Amino acid sequence: MADLTVEISGVQFRNPVFVASGTFGYGLKLKDTLPVGSLGAIVTKGLTIRPKEGNPPQRLIETPCGLINSIGLENIGIKEFIKAKLPELKKLSTKIIVNISGDSERDYFEAVEIADSTDGIDIIELNVSCPNVEKGGMEFGRNPKMLEKLVRGVRERTRKPLWVKITPNFVDIVEEAQAAVSGGADAITAINTLLGMHVDVENKKFTIPRKFGGFSGPAIRPVALYIVWKLVQSVDVPVVAIGGIDSLNAALQFFFVGASAVQIGTANFIDPRTPFKIIEELGEYLEINGHEKISEIIGVLN
Amino acid sequence: MIFFETGTVLKRETFDSDKLLIKVESDQIWQKARPGQFVEIRVNSRLDPLLRRPFSIAFTDESSIWLLIQIKGKGSKIIANSSQLEIMGPLGNGFPELENVSLVGGGSGIAPLIFYYKTYPDRVKRVYFGFKTKPNFNLYKLIPQKKLVLVTEDGSTEFRGLVTQFIECKNDVHLVCGPTPMMKALNKLISSDKLYFSLESYMGCGVGICMGCAVRKGDGNGYYRVCTEGPVFRADKILL
Ligand SMILES: Cc1cc2nc3c(=O)[nH]c(=O)nc-3n(C[C@H](O)[C@H](O)[C@H](O)COP(=O)(O)OP(=O)(O)OC[C@H]3O[C@@H](n4cnc5c(N)ncnc54)[C@H](O)[C@@H]3O)c2cc1C
Numbered sequence A: 001m002a003d004l005t006v007e008i009s010g011v012q013f014r015n016p017v018f019v020a021s022g023t024f025g026y027g028l029k030l031k032d033t034l035p036v037g038s039l040g041a042i043v044t045k046g047l048t049i050r051p052k053e054g055n056p057p058q059r060l061i062e063t064p065c066g067l068i069n070s071i072g073l074e075n076i077g078i079k080e081f082i083k084a085k086l087p088e089l090k091k092l093s094t095k096i097i098v099n100i101s102g103d104s105e106r107d108y109f110e111a112v113e114i115a116d117s118t119d120g121i122d123i124i125e126l127n128v129s130c131p132n133v134e135k136g137g138m139e140f141g142r143n144p145k146m147l148e149k150l151v152r153g154v155r156e157r158t159r160k161p162l163w164v165k166i167t168p169n170f171v172d173i174v175e176e177a178q179a180a181v182s183g184g185a186d187a188i189t190a191i192n193t194l195l196g197m198h199v200d201v202e203n204k205k206f207t208i209p210r211k212f213g214g215f216s217g218p219a220i221r222p223v224a225l226y227i228v229w230k231l232v233q234s235v236d237v238p239v240v241a242i243g244g245i246d247s248l249n250a251a252l253q254f255f256f257v258g259a260s261a262v263q264i265g266t267a268n269f270i271d272p273r274t275p276f277k278i279i280e281e282l283g284e285y286l287e288i289n290g291h292e293k294i295s296e297i298i299g300v301l302n
Numbered sequence B: 001m002i003f004f005e006t007g008t009v010l011k012r013e014t015f016d017s018d019k020l021l022i023k024v025e026s027d028q029i030w031q032k033a034r035p036g037q038f039v040e041i042r043v044n045s046r047l048d049p050l051l052r053r054p055f056s057i058a059f060t061d062e063s064s065i066w067l068l069i070q071i072k073g074k075g076s077k078i079i080a081n082s083s084q085l086e087i088m089g090p091l092g093n094g095f096p097e098l099e100n101v102s103l104v105g106g107g108s109g110i111a112p113l114i115f116y117y118k119t120y121p122d123r124v125k126r127v128y129f130g131f132k133t134k135p136n137f138n139l140y141k142l143i144p145q146k147k148l149v150l151v152t153e154d155g156s157t158e159f160r161g162l163v164t165q166f167i168e169c170k171n172d173v174h175l176v177c178g179p180t181p182m183m184k185a186l187n188k189l190i191s192s193d194k195l196y197f198s199l200e201s202y203m204g205c206g207v208g209i210c211m212g213c214a215v216r217k218g219d220g221n222g223y224y225r226v227c228t229e230g231p232v233f234r235a236d237k238i239l240l
């Protein structure tokens, strides 16, 4: 068997295929159906210091090869997550990455302090790019100076590996990534959803009550691939890729341009077996092509 | 446990001008399914349409499940014409297993109620089904005439009007699936602790991992997920 293990920010993963935040619940829903422990890592739904009820429906609308969502960060809050979900998650032989969001620096800091002092949380992924809440993460993604300050503040509050998740909705993404790295990020996750909109022509209204939402799925893959390639060239920390990955072929594209790992998002909705299939096929691909380790194919194109 | 199956479509019967009943081969789902549960069907192996489509299980046979498919848009049209279907299920919670209930269904919403009747014929007092016009399909093959009240808006059956006009025992428990206006009308007619609604909502995953299928909780605080906490809810637990 080829060696699929990767190390990112000092953490060893059994393989480089993770499930993306908000697209696999808290990781436990499908534990009787799928071998969730065999994932490289589970990234939790975006957690906030206080529970959030989310946006009114309609929260989703499909577009050609894509999906627009307006979930609005519905989540049980980080404290409840730690009480009700983490004990069960800890028993799995996979890494647990908590994705944290907030409305203000203080919200982020409080949630991070809690995550920092909790066993079983391997990595903190800061979401500074959610388009679906009023204030929220996106403000930080809009302003590299604010982002750097936020990340620095978070960095002071945790010794756990810190990843920052960004998206190209407002500012030059390279600038955004550099700000996060200057603030102390150990890795960059890219991309979060793009801004998108859909109109219900029959009823002459916006399909989603908040008018716009986060656009994801295979339709955004070329955008994500370009950005991951660009970030790999321009920042000194590992880049974890997300965006429309639904198959081995799509995952390989990201590994070739230098992604250290991939996260599977919207594809889990089409078929929740997708990440497990990719893990299996990645192993086969390496064997067939005479590679002993996944690292041999990471960044072969630049 | 959720099963992933690829089943051949074994039979296709016209129901009415925009619906058909299809019988699909099944390995496990047919054995595990409860009335009120649904399946998610992959439209095709391409990425457009992207999402699976949810359909209630209309009833089961040995090694097969039946679905009642209403042609709405491109997804249901492709599914209705496919010779093989990729199916995930059974999903959601079914109807509660209660005695002495009446069933109220409208349009394609009759599907999960047929399943309830076929599973617990002795527990069902009356079945009220409403359509615009009389279906081509002979429903009496599934539910005996003495129990089935077939209501049509155009009067092409014995009972003309809306199902809500024909409800006899307002104190009985009613299990309901149909269009929202029908559920709203029943909410006014029958005490909400005696009403169970099977809801539809736009679904992303069907398995509880996207938070897309939200329905407002009855007390106004927060949302339930229709796919995993429903699709069946007691009427006082949700806001329509
Ligand atoms: C739990 C549940 C059980 C259902 N059972 C049945 C059934 O037994 N028989 C039946 O005919 N229909 C049933 N439906 C409705 C059926 O899923 C939709 O009619 C179908 O998805 C429409 O797809 P389309 O591509 O043909 O239509 P589109 O042209 O895509 O859209 C038409 C309408 O269908 C709805 N729709 C589209 N995509 C989805 C989706 N991913 N999830 C939910 N709704 C969607 C939207 O409200 C939209 O306005 C059920 C829905 C749910 C949630």
Ligand SMILES: Cc1cc2nc3c(=O)[nH]c(=O)nc-3n(C[C@H](O)[C@H](O)[C@H](O)COP(=O)(O)O)c2cc1C
Pocket (backbone or CB within 6 Å): A020, A021, A022, A023, A045, A046, A047, A067, A069, A071, A073, A099, A127, A130, A165, A191, A192, A193, A214, A215, A216, A217, A218, A220, A242, A243, A244, A245, A263, A264, A265, A266, A267, B210, B212
């Ligand atoms: C329904 C839904 C919910 C999401 N929720 C979150 C979230 O809570 N936190 C976050 O950082 N990203 C969230 N995302 C973004 C995804 O993690 C991912 O970055 C994005 O969807 C692009 O990847 P994809 O095309 O593979 O889906 C969400 C995406 C979707 C579709």
Ligand code: FES
Pocket (backbone or CB within 6 Å): B202, B203, B204, B205, B206, B207, B208, B209, B210, B211, B212, B213, B225, B226, B227, B228
């Ligand atoms: S459809 Fe995804 S949570 Fe219900």
